[in-house]
Amino acid sequence: MTDVALDIQGCTVAYHDTPVLWDASLTVPRGTITGVLGPNGAGKTTLLKAVLGLVPVASGRIQVFGDTYAAQQDRVGYVPQRGSVDWDFPTNALDVVLMGLYGQLGWFRRPGAHENEQARQALRDVGMLDYTDRQISQLSGGQQQRVFLARALVQDADLYLMDEPLQGVDATTERTIMQLLHNLRDAGKAVVVVHHDLHTVADYFDRVLLLNKRAVASGPVASVFTDANVSATYGTEMRASTEAH
Amino acid sequence: MDLLYELVTDYTLRTVALGAALLGMVGGSLGSYAVLRGRSLIGDAVAHAALPGIAGAFLLTGSMNPLVLMLGAATTGLAAALLVETTAHTTRVPYDSALALMLSAFFGLGLVLMTYLQRHAGASQAGLDAFLFGQAAALVTRDVYVMAALGGIALVMMLLLWKELKLLSFNPDFGHSLGLPMQLLNGLLTTLIVVAIVIGLQTVGVVLMSAVLIAPTVAARQWTNRLGRMVALAAGIGAATGVAGAVVSASMRNLPTGPTIVLCMGAVVAMSMLLAPERGLLWRMGGPRTAAPSSSNSSFSTSSPADS
Amino acid sequence: MSPQAEVQLVAAVTAVACALPGAFLVLRRLSMMSDAISHAILPGIVVGFMLTESLASPLLIAGAAATGVLTVVLVERIEGTGLVREDAAIGLVFPVLFSIGVVLLARYASDVHLDVDAVLLGELAFVPFDRLEWGGIDLGPRALWVMGTVLLLNAAFLTAFYKELKLSTFDAQLAATLGFIPGVLHYVLMSLVSVTAVSAFDAVGSILVVALMVAPPATAYLLTDRLDRMIVLSAGLGVGYALVGYAGAAALDASIAGSMATVAGLLFGVTLVAAPERGLVATWRRQHRHTARFSAQLLAAYLANPSTPPVPLSEASNRLHDRFGWLPSHTQALISDLRDQDLITVRSGHLACTEAGQQLADEAAQHAA
Numbered sequence: 058m059t060d061v062a063l064d065i066q067g068c069t070v071a072y073h074d075t076p077v078l079w080d081a082s083l084t085v086p087r088g089t090i091t092g093v094l095g096p097n098g099a100g101k102t103t104l105l106k107a108v109l110g111l112v113p114v115a116s117g118r119i120q121v122f123g124d125t126y127a128a129q130q131d132r133v134g135y136v137p138q139r140g141s142v143d144w145d146f147p148t149n150a151l152d153v154v155l156m157g158l159y160g161q162l163g164w165f166r167r168p169g170a171h172e173n174e175q176a177r178q179a180l181r182d183v184g185m186l187d188y189t190d191r192q193i194s195q196l197s198g199g200q201q202q203r204v205f206l207a208r209a210l211v212q213d214a215d216l217y218l219m220d221e222p223l224q225g226v227d228a229t230t231e232r233t234i235m236q237l238l239h240n241l242r243d244a245g246k247a248v249v250v251v252h253h254d255l256h257t258v259a260d261y262f263d264r265v266l267l268l269n270k271r272a273v274a275s276g277p278v279a280s281v282f283t284d285a286n287v288s289a290t291y292g293t294e295m296r297a298s299t300e301a302h
Numbered sequence: 303m304d305l306l307y308e309l310v311t312d313y314t315l316r317t318v319a320l321g322a323a324l325l326g327m328v329g330g331s332l333g334s335y336a337v338l339r340g341r342s343l344i345g346d347a348v349a350h351a352a353l354p355g356i357a358g359a360f361l362l363t364g365s366m367n368p369l370v371l372m373l374g375a376a377t378t379g380l381a382a383a384l385l386v387e388t389t390a391h392t393t394r395v396p397y398d399s400a401l402a403l404m405l406s407a408f409f410g411l412g413l414v415l416m417t418y419l420q421r422h423a424g425a426s427q428a429g430l431d432a433f434l435f436g437q438a439a440a441l442v443t444r445d446v447y448v449m450a451a452l453g454g455i456a457l458v459m460m461l462l463l464w465k466e467l468k469l470l471s472f473n474p475d476f477g478h479s480l481g482l483p484m485q486l487l488n489g490l491l492t493t494l495i496v497v498a499i500v501i502g503l504q505t506v507g508v509v510l511m512s513a514v515l516i517a518p519t520v521a522a523r524q525w526t527n528r529l530g531r532m533v534a535l536a537a538g539i540g541a542a543t544g545v546a547g548a549v550v551s552a553s554m555r556n557l558p559t560g561p562t563i564v565l566c567m568g569a570v571v572a573m574s575m576l577l578a579p580e581r582g583l584l585w586r587m588g589g590p591r592t593a594a595p596s597s598s599n600s601s602f603s604t605s606s607p608a609d610s
Numbered sequence: 611m612s613p614q615a616e617v618q619l620v621a622a623v624t625a626v627a628c629a630l631p632g633a634f635l636v637l638r639r640l641s642m643m644s645d646a647i648s649h650a651i652l653p654g655i656v657v658g659f660m661l662t663e664s665l666a667s668p669l670l671i672a673g674a675a676a677t678g679v680l681t682v683v684l685v686e687r688i689e690g691t692g693l694v695r696e697d698a699a700i701g702l703v704f705p706v707l708f709s710i711g712v713v714l715l716a717r718y719a720s721d722v723h724l725d726v727d728a729v730l731l732g733e734l735a736f737v738p739f740d741r742l743e744w745g746g747i748d749l750g751p752r753a754l755w756v757m758g759t760v761l762l763l764n765a766a767f768l769t770a771f772y773k774e775l776k777l778s779t780f781d782a783q784l785a786a787t788l789g790f791i792p793g794v795l796h797y798v799l800m801s802l803v804s805v806t807a808v809s810a811f812d813a814v815g816s817i818l819v820v821a822l823m824v825a826p827p828a829t830a831y832l833l834t835d836r837l838d839r840m841i842v843l844s845a846g847l848g849v850g851y852a853l854v855g856y857a858g859a860a861a862l863d864a865s866i867a868g869s870m871a872t873v874a875g876l877l878f879g880v881t882l883v884a885a886p887e888r889g890l891v892a893t894w895r896r897q898h899r900h901t902a903r904f905s906a907q908l909l910a911a912y913l914a915n916p917s918t919p920p921v922p923l924s925e926a927s928n929r930l931h932d933r934f935g936w937l938p939s940h941t942q943a944l945i946s947d948l949r950d951q952d953l954i955t956v957r958s959g960h961l962a963c964t965e966a967g968q969q970l971a972d973e974a975a976q977h978a979a
Contacts, residue, residue, distance in 0.1 A: 067934040069908065074900050079977045080908055109479045115901045116908060118935025127481070135479040142473045146338060147523060147532045156473070159465050160480030167465060192527035208476075270977065342698040343642055350817065389882060392890055395636070398697070399828045402641035403878060406821030410871020413731060413818075414858075417865040434727055435712065509649060509730070513705035516698050524693060556716045561709030568706040575693055583691060 061123065062087045062216045062247030063108065068117030070103050076115075078103050081272045085216070085264070090238055090248040092262035092278075094255065096291050099269045101251040102138065105218045109135060121216060131160060134214030136205050138221050144194045150204045151189045154179050157208040179207035184233055199230035206234060210241075217241060217248045224253070235261055258282055308552070309545075314439060315552045318505075321441045321449060322544030322563055325502035325514060328453035330540025332460060332498040333515030334522070334533045335491055338471045342516050343398070344383060344492070347405040348499045349511035351382030353412025353433060357419060368448050368504070375500045376493075382408045383492050409508075436507035438548065438559035449501040456497040459490070460533075467491055468529055505544075506560035514540065517567035524578035543567045611750070613738035618856050620737045620753045621870060624810050625848030627761035628822035630768055631803055633841045636827040637779050640800075642697065643682060644823050646704035647800070648807040648816040650681040652711030652729055655808065660718065671808050678804025679797065681707060732815030734866040753813050760809045767802055768841065771795065776837055814867040822848060825874035832885040847877065905944050906953065907977070908934060910970035913954060914963040921961045 063085040070078040078100035085091050093101050106112045108119055110126055121129040134157070154176040155168045162168060168176075180186050183203040188196060196204065202222055209217055217238075223231050238248050242263070252258070258265055258278060265282050266275040267290040274286040308315050329345075336344055352375035359374025360366065382404045389400035432440065460467065466487050469477040474484045499511055506514055522535035547563030576584050611619070635644050654677030658670030681703055688699040742752040749755065768775070778785035778792035785792045803823070810819045826844035834840050855870030862869070883890050912918055912933065921929050926945060927938040936944070945961070948954040953967035963971060 066932065067908065069904055071900060071904065074896070076904065076977045080911070080974070106475075109475075111475055111478060114935075115904050116934050116936065118932065130479065130481045133479065135476060137473065137475055141475065143338075143340075146472045147527050147529045148468075148472065149527065152529075153472075156465075156469055156476065157480075159469055159477070160482065162465070164466070165462050337695075337698050340695060340697060342695065342701045346642075346645070346701060392893065393832060393882065393888055395828050395831055396639050396641070398639055399636045399641040399824055399831075402645050402820050402824040403828050403875070405645065406817055407825065407871050407875025407878065409817050410821055410865075410868040410875065413868030414862065414864040414872055417868065418862050421863050434730060509708055510705045512701040513709075516701040517705075520694050520698055520702060558712055558716050561712040561716075564705045564709040565713070568702065568709070571702060575688075575691065581693055583693075 060086055062121070063249065064118075064120040064123075065104070065108065066118040068104065068107055068119065069115045070100070070107050070112055070117075071115050076270060078107065079271045081117075081268065081270075083266050083272060083275055085247045085249055087215070087247050088242055088245045089263045090242045090250065090261070091264040091266060092250055092252045092258055093266045093268055094252055094258065094290070095268035095273075099290075101268055102220055104268065105135075105220055105249070105251065108218060109133070131212075132215040134209035134212040134217045136209045136217070136219040136222050139198065139202055139205060139224060141220075144196075144201060146193065149190050149192055150180065150185060150196065150200075150207075151176055153193060153204050154207045154211055157211040160212075175211050176207070179211040180204075182210055183207045183237065197227075198225035199227050202226050203230060203234065206237065210237070215246050217246060219248070219250045221251050221253065223250075255287065309549060312552075315548065317441045317443060317446055318438045318552070318559060319545045319548040320446050321438060321505050322548040322559070323541040324446065324449045324453050324544075325505045326518065326540025326542070326544030326563070326567075327537045328449075328456060328498045328540075329502055329511075329514035330518030330522070330536035330538075331457060331533045332495050333540075334519040334529075334536050335460075335467060335471050336495055336515055337519045337523075343401055343512060344386070344495065345499055345515035346512035347386060347401050347408075348379040348383055348496050349503065349508045350405045351408035351412075352376070352379045352500060352503060353409055353508065354378045354415055355412075356433060357412055357415035361415060361419060368445055372448070372452070372500045375503065376496050378408060378412075379496045379500060380493060383496065384489075387492075432507075433503060434507050434509060435558065436503065436505050436510070436560035438505045438551075441504060445504060452497055452501050456494045459494055463487070463490070464530075506563060510560050510564045513564045513567055517564070517571050518543070521567070521571045521574040524574040524581045539567075539570055543570055614856075614860075616738045616751050616754065617734050617866065618852060620751055620757060620813060621734055621852035621856055621866065622849045623754060623757045623761055624813050625822050625826075625852045625870065626845045627757050627764055627806055628810060628819060629826040629844040629848035630761070630764040630841065631799060631806065632823045632827040632844055633830070633837065634775055634779055634799060635803065635823055636831060637837075638796075640803075641820075641824045641828075642700055643685065643800070644803055644807070645820045646685065646700045647678040647681050647804050648811070648819045650704040650707035651675070651677050651804060651808050651811070651816065652708050653677055653714060654711075655729060655811070656711050656714045660714075671805060674808035675801055675804040677707065678807060679801055682797070682800045729811055730815050730817055731865070732811055732813050732818065732867050734813050737813060756809050757813065760806050764802055764806065767798070771798075772838075775799070814870070818867045818871045821871035821874050822851070825851075825871075825878055829874075829878045829881045832881050832888045847874075850877070902944075902947075905934075905936070905940070906948055907970050907974035909944060909948065910953060910963055910967045911974035913961055914968055914971035922959050923956050923961055924959070926961060 061084055065081065065083045068078055068081045069076060081104060093104065095101055103112055107114050108126060119126060121133060155172060158168060158172050158175065177186065177189065180189055183206050185200060185203050185207060188200060193201060193204065206222060222234055226234065238250065241248050259282065262278055264276060265278050267273040267286050269290045273290045274281045309319055310316065333345065336342055355374035355376065355378030356371045359371050363370055386400045386404050389395050390397040466482060469482065470484055470487045470491060478484045502511060502514055518536040518540035521539050522532045526532050526535060543566040544563055547566045548559055551557040551559040551562040576582055579585055635641050651674040654674035655670060658667065658673035662669050664670065684703045685696065685699045688694050688703065689696045737751045737753045740752045742749040742755050774785065774795055778795050782792045807816060807819050814822065826847040827840060829847055830840045830843035834843060851870040851873045855873045856866055858873065859866040859869035881889065886892055913921065927941050930936050930941045931938065945954065952964055953970055955962055955964050
């Protein structure tokens with residue numbers, strides 16, 4: 058059994074003739090939480106999508122628990138960007154969370170009482186049990202984000218890939234979500250979070266990937282999250298400790 | 303009362319009403335997915351693109367068997383739908399342009415084949431007219447059986463793949479991350495929608511087909527926030543407006559069935575958009591503590607008792 | 611002029627008149643709106659016809675054009691409620707308006723000479739029979755005059771407002787701040803589309819009007835990046851449809867308009883596959899070329915990097931699989947390729963970058979800059 062949850066080597070993704078990700082590498086050990094940071098258009102979302110096979114990879118070796126993603130995908134939970142779906146879709150919070158179980162359920166089977174209980178538990182974990190039957194367009198941004206998180210939790214995955222789970226979220230929700238993610242890490246899971254706020258990196262993450270098409274630096278926050286690396290990533294004078302972009 | 307009596311006893315009216323009900327039910331339920339996926343107008347393209355398939359099937363087989371013609375219609379309809387997706391995905395031509403282009407080019411080809419048939423094989427103009435505007439009055443029991451069988455299969459498939467199709471419509475990337483073959487499901491859904499269109503062509507015709515897919519869904523969406531209820535309601539609205547259109551058109555002289563059905567559907571849409579609780583325009587005007595439904599970021603007042 | 615020549619001329623003039631506003635329909639994502647307009651004008655035509663008892667009356671064209679604009683307004687209003695998306699709104703509005711037209715026709719005008727299929731399908735072959743006379747002098751087919759006028763109108767509008775249209779298409783906000791009122795321009799454009807559709811329907815029918823409006827610019831969009839060329843190319847394609855379509859229809863004794871639309875579809879299909887820059891084949895080949903180029907750059911940069919441990923040729927396949935996920939066959943082909951081009955070389959059993967290869971490595975650094 059390997060201690061590495063996710064291993065990306067030399068990942069290159071291009072749209073037409075323009076690389077959006079160039080020779081990026083990242084190693085994510087189990088029991089850690091990794092922040093992926095970089096300016097807009099740095100390829101953060103693309104990196105997650107490359108792991109999930111959602112974008113074609115020009116070059117690169119991607120291993121999940123020492124194996125291909127296809128073989129290990131039931132151990133991977135994905136939280137897409139909140140803005141990537143139509144929240145006016147006719148469904149409620151519980152139903153969205155149940156979607157996390159569709160893969161395990163298999164073809165033709167509908168979720169039953171057991172699955173409902175799992176989904177309710179996940180909603181309880183994210184503090185959303187009171188909103189089970191609420192139409193999803195009637196949830197605030199932070200609540201929608203928590204529903205997405207519950208959907209990933211219910212998968213009971215070992216590796217979580219999350220695209221901006223703190224986007225548009227109020228301070229209380231942000232604390233709740235981070236507490237949950239730290240619990241996941243403490244339970245031995247690996248968590249990768251695309252993040253945009255430089256202020257909170259040191260508090261939130263064990264490890265960090267600074268990305269701007271290429272991996273500028275990656276590793277433990279203490280050694281990697283330096284002024285020099287952050288400036289090299291964002292292309293301007295940046296201070297890792299105090300300044301946000 | 304007379305009408306109701308006729309509906310039971312009059313063969314033509316009964317057949318037309320049954321056909322219209324089936325069309326509305328199948329079109330309404332499968333149309334829900336087209337609308338939710340932002341593919342509302344695919345029905346318009348598929349319906350127009352069915353013409354060369356019908357003409358081609360007749361040219362190849364010489365048969366007027368509805369199954370043969372429907373197979374032809376489904377083939378070219380599906381081909382057009384795939385070409386639209388391919389064009390929009392692989393080039394910079396926008397989706398709606400691809401739709402308009404395929405729609406009119408396939409229809410043009412169909413028109414060439416039809417006029418060729420009329421002038422060489424002695425086919426009548428009536429066949430083309432029936433295709434354009436539907437010819438509900440010409441429906442016979444056998445047609446209704448074929449509609450029921452094909453529509454039934456499509457609905458059963460939809461129910462079997464309920465959760466997969468829901469995921470495809472709401473969040474295909476997530477479905478992919480679960481290992482579900484989203485592209486295959488997409489192709490399957492398109493095929494089901496093509497079936498819904500093809501079985502309805504004889505009743506409402508090409509031009510009005512898009513309304514049969516869209517109107518029941520748009521009406522149903524205003525009354526419920528759950529997919530299951532919405533699809534069921536759309537099926538019900540489709541069937542009811544189908545029957546209503548058939549009955550109204552039979553009760554007056556010179557009132558063609560297809561357009562009457564569409565006008566009934568339009569009326570239900572207008573009523574739903576005005577009156578439906580929470581979403582309806584009148585409702586929204588009346589109450590101060592209502593939220594605009596489409597704004598995804600609207601924070602809902604937590605004091606309202608929405609949980610059960 | 612022979613009747614055949616007249617038909618071809620009208621076909622060509624109609625095609626160009628439709629193609630001119632087409633570029634803006636495609637670029638502004640209004641293609642399906644034109645489809646909706648071309649159907650929804652039916653009630654306008656019917657009412658106009660009932661009032662004027664003539665298909666030739668300018669009043670009828672005005673009435674139908676107004677219905678076209680009404681379609682646009684209705685779609686925008688319905689979308690504006692936030693209850694329905696734009697595509698669904700289009701798909702609701704035009705069938706309802708079309709149905710109203712069919713019902714009006716069936717109930718109140720069934721004795722007059724106006725068939726719905728004539729509106730939908732048109733018939734170019736009849737064009738020479740409807741002639742314009744003035745003081746007893748034959749001035750040629752009426753359709754030629756009508757479509758000629760529309761063509762001039764469209765051309766004049768495009769010429770007069772070219773830069774405003776261009777700017778409001780690509781940057782509506784900037785256009786607004788410069789005082790160009792993109793909203794007004796939008797409705798004028800849609801009015802022109804309506805007038806064009808109404809005028810063209812009895813020649814080519816309202817369904818095929820859509821082909822003539824959308825197919826030329828969509829095809830041209832795959833061939834050029836410049837708006838002015840796109841418009842000129844569209845017009846040229848329209849003439850091509852008319853001539854080739856006519857020949858095809860004559861050979862088969864089939865619908866001329868249908869044949870023109872078929873030619874439009876086929877030409878688009880050929881362009882889609884074979885366009886020099888943006889066709890499927892060119893795109894596919896370019897992607898392969900880029901992937902190969904990226905591999906070469908990645909390898910050169912890897913070898914040129916001083917912190918890379920030496921790569922023995924015998925272990926290259928394994929090492930590069932671990933580093934880049936390349937299959938051994940890919941690695942072998944790449945190495946032999948780059949050695950042939952003298953970009954990498956083998957020094958005492960190890961792979962190394964040549965001086966020319968160093969440039970490749972520098973290119974790689976550019977990508978990541």
